[in-house]
Amino acid sequence: MERALRESTRFQVVGSVRDGEEAVAYLGGTGTYSDRQLWPFPDLVLIDLKMPRLDGFQVLEWLQKQNFSSLKAVVLSGASIAGDIQRVRSLGADAFYAKTLQHARLIELVKNLEAFLLDPTSVGAIPPSSK
Template identity: 45%
Template structure:
């Protein structure tokens, strides 16, 4: 089984600082993950994955291998995006939830019911965030 040189990552989070920290962590410790785009709401996630509107050019907006998504976003929240994903066939897309609302057990259960096996809390320090993104890279390589 051949692994890719780089895995394309789409970050979906409405908080600019959270996107910045996640992207910085990825760039600093995971040479195999490459952030190809950042969006700030669920509607943009769907447009990006569908390749419509401003995301129609796959050269400029490559389809991601990994979607890192927050649950609490405007327009369409993370749960709505995950429900939409369950109606689509994107076998190469891996999804990880990175959210501050994971302390709610019902959220974790709902995430699992929607087929997402990987979720990480935003409520961590930077060293723990670095460990999380290292783990994400390892998971991508194991699933390849």
């Protein structure tokens, strides 16, 4: 996924993390990530539902408690389970996409993300809940 994002002219990857705890530290600007010159705050965060240490749902719950109104949260999952999509929506995610390992499909996903940023009502977007 990171490779596909780096190939895009629309996105600049400002950081990537290995797990949910590291995602919270990065977004919160704590610990290793306290220097915003080295670790700038993103406009968009991609959240995998099945991350270790803190899963995507827990990261979304944490995000709800923060004052990051300009941050777009996009959830990626290997399965499009209706209950997961509903829960993601209730936790304030801006969009939900099914993951893929095929590079061509990843490029397509990145193009969908680009379209989403230009028009949040585009494919993949879910209606925002009350944040």
